[in-house]
Structure formats: C-alpha cells, structure tokens
Amino acid sequence: MTATASAAHGRRAPGSSGFDMLIVGAGFAGLYMLHRARGMGLSARVIEVASDVGGTWWWNRYPGARCDIESLQYSYSWDEDLQQEWTWTERFATQPEILSYIRHVAERHDLRRDITFETRVDAAEWDEDAARWSVTLSSGEQVGARNLVLATGCLSAARVPDLPGRDSFRGATYHTGDWPHEGVDFAGKTVAVIGAGSSGIQAIPEIARQAAHLTVFQRTPNFSVPARNQPLDDNYVHGWKSRYPELRRQAREETRSGTIYDFPERGALEASAEEREREYRWRWEKGGANFMHAFNDLVISEEANATAAAFVRDRIREIVKDPATAAALCPSSYPIFTKRICVDDNYYATYNRPNVTLVNLRETPLDAIEPGGVRTSAGLHEVDAIVYATGFDAMTGAITSIDIRGKGGRTIPEKWKDGPRAYLGLMLEGFPNLFAVTGPGSPSVLSNMVVSIEQHVDLISRIVEEARARGAAAVEADRAAEDAWVAHVNEVAAATLLPKAASWYMGANIPGKPRVFMPYLGVSTYREACEAAVADGWRGFRFADRAAASADARAAARA
Ligand code: FAD
Ligand code: NAP
Numbered sequence: 001m002t003a004t005a006s007a008a009h010g011r012r013a014p015g016s017s018g019f020d021m022l023i024v025g026a027g028f029a030g031l032y033m034l035h036r037a038r039g040m041g042l043s044a045r046v047i048e049v050a051s052d053v054g055g056t057w058w059w060n061r062y063p064g065a066r067c068d069i070e071s072l073q074y075s076y077s078w079d080e081d082l083q084q085e086w087t088w089t090e091r092f093a094t095q096p097e098i099l100s101y102i103r104h105v106a107e108r109h110d111l112r113r114d115i116t117f118e119t120r121v122d123a124a125e126w127d128e129d130a131a132r133w134s135v136t137l138s139s140g141e142q143v144g145a146r147n148l149v150l151a152t153g154c155l156s157a158a159r160v161p162d163l164p165g166r167d168s169f170r171g172a173t174y175h176t177g178d179w180p181h182e183g184v185d186f187a188g189k190t191v192a193v194i195g196a197g198s199s200g201i202q203a204i205p206e207i208a209r210q211a212a213h214l215t216v217f218q219r220t221p222n223f224s225v226p227a228r229n230q231p232l233d234d235n236y237v238h239g240w241k242s243r244y245p246e247l248r249r250q251a252r253e254e255t256r257s258g259t260i261y262d263f264p265e266r267g268a269l270e271a272s273a274e275e276r277e278r279e280y281r282w283r284w285e286k287g288g289a290n291f292m293h294a295f296n297d298l299v300i301s302e303e304a305n306a307t308a309a310a311f312v313r314d315r316i317r318e319i320v321k322d323p324a325t326a327a328a329l330c331p332s333s334y335p336i337f338t339k340r341i342c343v344d345d346n347y348y349a350t351y352n353r354p355n356v357t358l359v360n361l362r363e364t365p366l367d368a369i370e371p372g373g374v375r376t377s378a379g380l381h382e383v384d385a386i387v388y389a390t391g392f393d394a395m396t397g398a399i400t401s402i403d404i405r406g407k408g409g410r411t412i413p414e415k416w417k418d419g420p421r422a423y424l425g426l427m428l429e430g431f432p433n434l435f436a437v438t439g440p441g442s443p444s445v446l447s448n449m450v451v452s453i454e455q456h457v458d459l460i461s462r463i464v465e466e467a468r469a470r471g472a473a474a475v476e477a478d479r480a481a482e483d484a485w486v487a488h489v490n491e492v493a494a495a496t497l498l499p500k501a502a503s504w505y506m507g508a509n510i511p512g513k514p515r516v517f518m519p520y521l522g523v524s525t526y527r528e529a530c531e532a533a534v535a536d537g538w539r540g541f542r543f544a545d546r547a548a549a550s551a552d553a554r555a556a557a558r559a
Contacts, residue, residue: 018132018135018143018144018145018146019042019043019044019045019143019144019145019146020037020042020043020044020145020146020147020464021033021037021042021043021044021045021145021146021147021148021149021464022044022045022047022121022133022135022143022145022147022148022149023037023044023045023046023047023149023151024046024047024048024121024148024149024150024151024152024402025046025047025048025055025150025151025152025153025156025398026046026048026050026052026053026054026055026106026115026117026151027053027054027055027056027057027058027102027151027153027156028055028056028076028102028449028450028453029055029151029153029437029438029453029456029457030046030048030055030149030151030437031046031053031102031105031106031109031111032076032078032453032454032457033046033149033151033437033457033460034046034111034114034115035078035109035111036457036458036460036461037461038114039461040461040464040465042147042464044114045114045115045116045143046111046114046115046116046151047115047116047119047120047121047135047137048115048116048117048118048119049118049119049120049138050117050118051117051118052103052117053102053103053105053106053111053112053115054098054099054102054103055102055153055156056153056155056156057095057098057099057102058099059156059158059177059178059179060095060176060177060179060199061095061096061179061180061181061183062095062174062176062179062199062202062203062206062387062389063183063184063203063206063207063210064202064203064204064205064206064345065094065095065176065179065199065202065203066090066092066093066094066095066098066202066227066229067092067093067098068092068198068227068288068289068342068343069092069259069289069448070091070092070259070288071088071090071091071092071093071097071098071232072088072232072237072240073251073259073260073448073450073451074093074098074448074450075088075101075450076105076450076454077244077248077450077451077454078454079105079108079109080244080245082105082108083241083244084241084244086101086104087237088101088232088237089231089232090229090230090231090232091227091228091229091230091231091232091288092227092229092288092343116137119137119138119139120137120138121135121136121137121138121402122136122137122138122402122403123135123136123402123403123404123405124136124148124402124403124404124405124434125404125405125409126405126406126407126431126432126433126434128407130144131146131432131433131473131474131544132144132145132146132433132473133145133146133147133148133433133434135148146433146473147433147434147435147460147464148433148434148435149435149437149460150398150399150402150434150435150436150437150439151437152398152399152402152436152437153398154392154394154395154398154438154444154445154449155177155391155392155394155445156177156392156397156398157392157393157394157397157398157401158175158176158177158178158391158392159390159391159392159393159397159509159510160173160175160388160390161388161390162511163366163368163369164367164368164369165368165369165370166369168369168370168371169369169370169371169373169386170371170372171373171383171384171385171386172184172384172385172386173385173386173387173388174385174386174387174388175387175388175389175390176195176199176200176203176387176388176389177199177391177392184385185210186207186210186211186385187210187211187212188211188212189210189211189212189383189384189385190211190212190213190214190215190382190383190384190385191207191211191213191214191215191383191384191385191386191387192214192215192216192217192373192374192381192383192385192386192387193207193214193215193216193217193387193389194217194366194374194386194387194388194389194390195217195218195219195388195389195390195391196216196218196219196220196221196222196389197222197339197340197342197389197391198222198340198342198343199389199391200216200389201222201224201342201344201347202342202344202345203387203389204216204347204350204356205344205345205346205347205349205350207387208350208353208355208356211355212355213355213356213357214355214356214357215356215357215358215359215374215381215383216356216357216358216359217359217361217366217374217376217381218328218329218358218359218360218361219361219362219366220331220333220362220502221328221329221330221331222331222339222342223309223312223331223336223337223339223341223342224312224341224342224343224344224347224348225284225287225288225289225291225312225341225342225343225344226284226287226343226344226345226346227287227288227343227344227345228285228286228287228288229287229345247260251448251451251523252451252455252523252524252527253524253527254524255523255524256521256522256523256524256525257443257446257447257448257523258443258447258448258449258450258451258452258523259289259447259448259451261289261290261292261293262283262286262290262293263293264293264294264295264296265296266295266296267295267296267297267301267304268294268295268297268298268301268303268304268305268307268308269297269301269303269304271295276294276295276307276311277311279294279295280294280307280308280311284311284315287343288343289341289343291308291341292337292341294308295308298336298337299335299337299338299496299497299498299521300495300496300497301497302335302497305335305336305337305497306335308336308337309331309335309336312336313330313331313332315348316329316330316348317330319348319349319352320348320349320351320352321352322351322352325351325358326351328358328360328362328363329348329351329358334500334501334502334503335497335500335501337497338497338498338499338500338501338503339501339503339504339505340445340503340505359376359378359381361376364376364377364378365377369386373386374386391504391509392504393510393513394445394504394505394507394509394518395420395439395440395444395445395504395507395518395519396416396420396440396507396513396518397510399412399436399439400412400413400416404431404434406428406430406431406432406434407430407431407432408430410430412428412431415428415430415431416514417514418514418516419507419514419515419516419518420439420440420441420516420518421440421441421482421483421486422436422439422440422441422442422477422482422485422486423441423477423478423481423482423485423540423541424441424442424459424477424485424526424529424530424533424540425438425439425440425441425442425443425444425485425489425519425520426439426441426442426456426459426460426477427463427475427476427477427541428477428482429476429477429478429479429482430476431476432474432475432476432544433474433475433476435456435460435463437453437456437457437460438452438453438456440518440519441485441486441489441518441519441520442456442519442520442526443519443520443521443522443523443526444519444520445505445518445519446505446519446520446521447523448523451523452523455523455526455527455530459530462534463475463541466538466541466543467543470543472543472544472545473544474543474544475541475542475543475544476541476542476544477540477541477542478540478541478542481533481539481540481541482540484540485540488529489517489520490516490517492520492521492522493517493520493521494517496521498517498521499517505517505518505519506518
C-alpha cells in the first residue's frame with residue numbers, strides 16, 4: 001500500500017477523524033459488511049436502532065412469521081464451516097430459528113463488540129474538503145466516516161396507514177413489523193387484522209387459532225400458494241451440504257432469483273391444457289414459491305400468466321366453502337406474480353373456521369377507526385385489538401428517513417423526487433462513498449435477499465479496495481452511467497408484466513410516492529452487469545484522483 005493510500009484508509013481510532021466505514025443496520029447485510037470491513041483492516045462500526053442483531057428477524061415476531069425461501073438457501077454462504085455445522089430444522093425456518101442463526105453468526109465472529117445498539121442514525125452530511133461523512137446519531141454524537149454503508153433494509157420502515165380516527169382506538173394495536181417481544185396472547189379476544197399481504201397471510205391462521213373471533217379486513221386479495229412446510233430430513237440436508245459450494249454458485253450465477261427451484265423447460269402456451277394442469281398440480285402439492293417457475297413465460301405473457309392465475313383461483317374456490325368469501329379471496333385485478341407471491345400455511349382453509357370473518361373493503365370501504373373498533377360503510381366491527389399487517393415504505397423508506405446531504409447539500413428525497421435512482425442500485429451520483437446495500441435498481445426484493453446482500457457487500461468491499469489501491473479518497477457514481485442504469489432497469493421491467501400491479505415494488509402502497517418499478521429483475525444478469533462494469537475499467541465509477549486523497553491528511557491534521 002502507498003503512503004497516501006494508507007493515510008486515506010489506515011486504521012484510525014474513532015473520535016479523531018472517525019471510522020473508515022460506518023454501517024447502518026445490523027441485519028444480514030450490516031453483519032456481513034462488518035465482517036468484510038474487518039477483513040480489509042478497516043476501522044468500522046455498525047449503528048443499529050434495535051437492541052440486538054437480526055434486522056427483519058428481530059422486528060417481525062408476529063405469530064407464523066417464517067421465511068418463504070428454503071432455509072438451506074436463505075442463509076449465508078460466506079462461512080463454509082457455518083453452513084456445514086448449522087442445523088436448520090424445518091424446510092421454511094421460523095422467525096425464532098432465523099433470529100437464533102443470526103445471533104449465532106454475531107457470536108461466532110465476535111461482531112457485537114463493533115456494534116452500537118439502540119441508536120439511530122439521524123443524519124449524514126458529506127464534507128467535501130475532508131472527503132468524509134459527518135454522521136449524527138440519536139445519542140447526539142457526531143461520528144466521521146470515510147465510507148457510509150446503508151444496510152438499512154428494504155422492508156424495515158413499517159407503515160401504519162393514516163386512517164381517520166386511527167389513534168382513537170381504545171384497545172391494543174400492533175404492527176406485524178414491530179411486534180412485542182414478549183408476544184401477544186389473543187385468547188378470548190376479538191381481533192381485527194387489517195391487510196392480507198405476506199405478513200397478514202402468515203399471521204391470520206395463527207391468530208385465528210387463538211382468538212375468540214378474528215375479522216380480516218382485506219382491500220386487495222393476494223395470490224398465495226401452500227408452503228407444505230415440514231421438518232427437514234437428513235438425506236435432503238446431506239444432499240445440500242455435500243454440494244453447497246456448487247449449489248451456491250449456481251444460485252448466484254445461473255438463476256433469475258438467486259434461488260434454486262425446479263426450473264421450467266418451456267412456456268405455458270407450448271403445453272396442452274392437461275400438461276399445464278399436471279405441471280401446476282405437482283408444484284402446488286410440493287409447495288412453496290417453486291410454483292412460480294412452472295413455465296418460462298409466466299411473467300412475460302398475459303395469456304400464459306392467466307393459466308397460472310386460473311389454477312390458483314380454482315384451488316381457492318375448492319378450499320373455501322362459502323362461495324362469497326371464496327370470490328372475495330380470488331385476485332382478479334392484476335396478473336399473478338406481479339405482486340410478491342405469498343406462501344402460506346393453511347391460509348385459505350382458515351376462512352372455513354366459524355370464528356373467522358372476511359370483510360371485503362372493496363364492497364364496504366373502511367371509513368374510520370373508532371374507540372370501539374373498525375367502521376366500514378356497513379357498520380362498526382367491535383374488536384379488542386387491531387393488528388396492522390399493512391406493510392412497509394419499501395426499498396426507499398429507511399434511506400429517506402435519514403437526513404442525508406451529499407455534494408452541495410443535496411438531499412436524497414430531492415434527488416429521488418421522480419423516483420429512486422442509483423447506479424447499479426448501489427451508488428448515487430452526488431453522494432460519494434455512500435453505498436446502499438440492495439438499493440433500488442438492484443435485484444434485492446425480487447431475489448433470495450441473502451444472495452443479493454452478499455453480492456453487494458462483496459462489491460462494496462472491492463470498490464473500497466480499489467479506492468485504496470488508487471489512493472482515492474472518494475468514489476462516486478457517474479451521472480451518465482446512473483441514467484443509463486435507471487433506463488435499463490425500467491426497460492427490463494417493461495418487458496415483463498411486473499409493472500401491471502399497483503404493488504409496493506412500484507411504490508403504489510405509499511400515497512404520493514412516485515410510481516416507478518424499483519427492483520431489478522435478474523440475479524445472474526445483474527451480477528454479469530456489475531462484473532462487466534468492473535472489467536471495463538470500473539465503468540460508471542468515478543474515483544477521485546490522488547490529489548483529493550490529501551484531503552484526508554488535511555482532515556487528520558485539523559482533528
Ligand atoms: P434488515 O434485516 O431490514 O435490517 C436493517 C436494519 O437496519 C434493521 O435492524 C433496522 O433497525 C436498521 N436501521 C434502519 N434504519 C436505521 C437507522 N437510521 N439507524 C439505525 N438503524 C437503522 N427475504 C427473502 O429473501 N426471503 C424471505 O423468506 C424473506 N422473508 C421475509 C419476511 C418478513 C416478515 C419480512 C418483513 C421480510 C422478509 N424478507 C425475506 C426480506 C428481508 O428483509 C431480507 O431477506 C433480509 O432480512 C434483509 O436484511 P438487511 O440486513 O438488508 O435488512
Ligand atoms: P404488503 O404486502 O404491502 O401488504 C400490506 C397489506 O395491507 C395489503 O393487503 C394492503 O392492501 C393492506 N393495506 C395497506 N394499507 C391499507 C389501508 N389503508 N386499508 C386497508 N388495507 C391496507 O406488506 P406485508 O404483508 O408486510 O409484506 C411485505 C413484504 O415483506 C412481502 O411482499 C415480502 O416481500 C416480505 N414478507 C415475506 C414474508 C415471507 O413469507 N417470508 C412474510 C412477510 C413479509 P392493498 O394491497 O389493497 O394495498
């Protein structure tokens with residue numbers, strides 16, 4: 001390493017000019033980033049508002065919460081011993097099991113000593129002269145950081161809609177994404193669940209088992225497929241563990257979603273009606289999101305898509321005994337797979353229970369929350385508790401809630417007023433040395449997120465290494481490259497049916513949020529695009545020249 005480079009990136013004690021890397025968030029992303037930063041010899045610190053590690057799996061403790069990608073795949077690949085030693089007990093792990101896995105990783109790699117808990121990052125300002133971020137914490141502390149990594153999560157800004165009278169309710173209220181740690185006992189209670197997305201669909205069967213009565217308030221029905229969750233058998237686990245490195249490589253390099261499924265060989269319209277039925281049927285019986293991969297044209301052809309949607313609607317009508325309830329549960333206003341497919345455990349059958357009622361808000365709209373319950377146009381539904389399963393300000397909410405000011409004092413909401421933009425979904429022009437793990441414009445929520453997180457963290461590490469090798473104090477996305485990437489993300493989405501649903505992928509669940517399709521479809525193609533940019537002399541990245549690195553020396557002298 002050159003003298004200049006070492007001045008720019010060598011270990012410094014915090015409190016002088018700060019850290020080489022400040023990481024916001026201690027979920028899957030923040031923990032791996034910390035591990036990599038340490039490995040590069042950087043001084044690094046994680047700031048986490050929660051009181052422990054886990055991110056999503058720390059917050060979302062609602063009954064029924066579990067992953068919808070098989071546990072053997074929804075896990076880190078970077079620690080070979082860990083993936084051999086860790087025992088997943090179920091096909092789809094429960095929230096407590098995933099949380100204990102993440103805690104185990106933190107202990108195994110002694111990560112907690114570099115994490116500050118119960119502290120929020122409130123603001124960050126780019127200091128052009130010093131070429132570093134000045135970060136303000138909720139504790140009032142100011143911390144300097146050469147690099148700022150937003151490992152803040154795509155689904156971490158829980159959202160309770162601004163319903164009239166919301167705060168007048170005299171019973172207990174909960175949000176699935178901010179669930180009490182001591183748990184909730186619904187026994188003998190009348191309960192309302194508002195929302196029927198993935199969280200609602202997982203929680204509803206569990207709450208129905210406990211509550212005296214459960215009323216589900218549904219605005220738009222979702223498509224859901226059965227999980228067919230089961231304990232993992234030893235042979236299946238052995239099959240994975242004996243080939244883990246190769247299977248992980250395949251997931252990263254050869255799949256659209258970062259997950260290995262039974263991949264399709266042909267389009268739905270190339271198959272006869274009987275063949276389609278057979279294909280859908282065995283996947284439905286096997287369970288899980290594997291169903292989505294029955295044919296290779298399901299997200300590009302409306303006609304093909306309609307065959308899968310019809311199959312699921314037939315299953316709903318078969319399971320749910322009351323025809324009016326079944327009809328209300330059948331989605332018809334958007335193509336299947338254009339909203340995140342839900343994976344459930346006994347969801348539709350729950351509506352056959354005598355203690356469960358479905359209120360179709362399309363027929364009787366929700367007028368207000370009142371002290372006694374939920375009022376729709378048909379009258380008051382009196383309840384003891386309300387569970388909001390109303391989702392998140394996805395992909396951008398956690399980022400824009402931090403007051404981040406880049407070059408010239410420009411804020412991210414200003415930059416993103418027409419929709420989020422980031423080069424490779426990772427770096428923002430005008431915001432040097434700022435990285436968004438699984439940011440908008442990257443595969444993120446359209447993928448096995450652990451796979452996408454690992455790829456982003458590895459890429460960030462390479463960018464920081466490259467800056468160090470060049471003696472560059474700063475690296476920034478190029479505007480033209482950012483424009484081209486945003487156009488490409490839109491072009492890829494526009495070639496599919498994905499933008500056809502008013503989904504949270506489009507920002508449609510947040511009033512006033514620009515309607516832009518945010519994630520990038522294609523894990524393997526995305527990886528290729530990143531590698532091509534690196535191979536092409538770091539196309540799209542502007543590294544400050546060596547002279548700028550002397551800013552670091554000046555800053556150190558001032559401190
Ligand atoms: P998170 O786990 O969200 O962690 C971000 C952390 O940043 C949080 O702990 C938050 O408190 C912290 N933070 C945010 N802002 C600040 C701030 N300003 N200051 C300090 N701290 C801050 N994905 C899949 O691929 N498969 C699944 O099966 C799956 N299931 C899911 C189930 C649920 C219920 C939910 C909500 C999401 C699920 N996801 C799933 C997506 C999931 O979010 C990711 O898989 C993954 O856990 C994200 O990890 P992360 O570290 O990027 O973000
Ligand atoms: P979501 O998919 O956004 O669903 C929110 C639900 O709340 C929708 O049914 C929505 O109805 C409803 N809603 C929102 N505002 C409302 C209002 N004002 N009045 C009435 N209803 C309202 O949120 P989520 O279920 O929390 O899931 C978010 C994402 O997290 C998932 O898509 C998935 O990526 C991830 N997740 C995964 C799992 C898993 O299985 N592993 C579990 C949970 C979450 P409309 O559709 O009409 O807006």
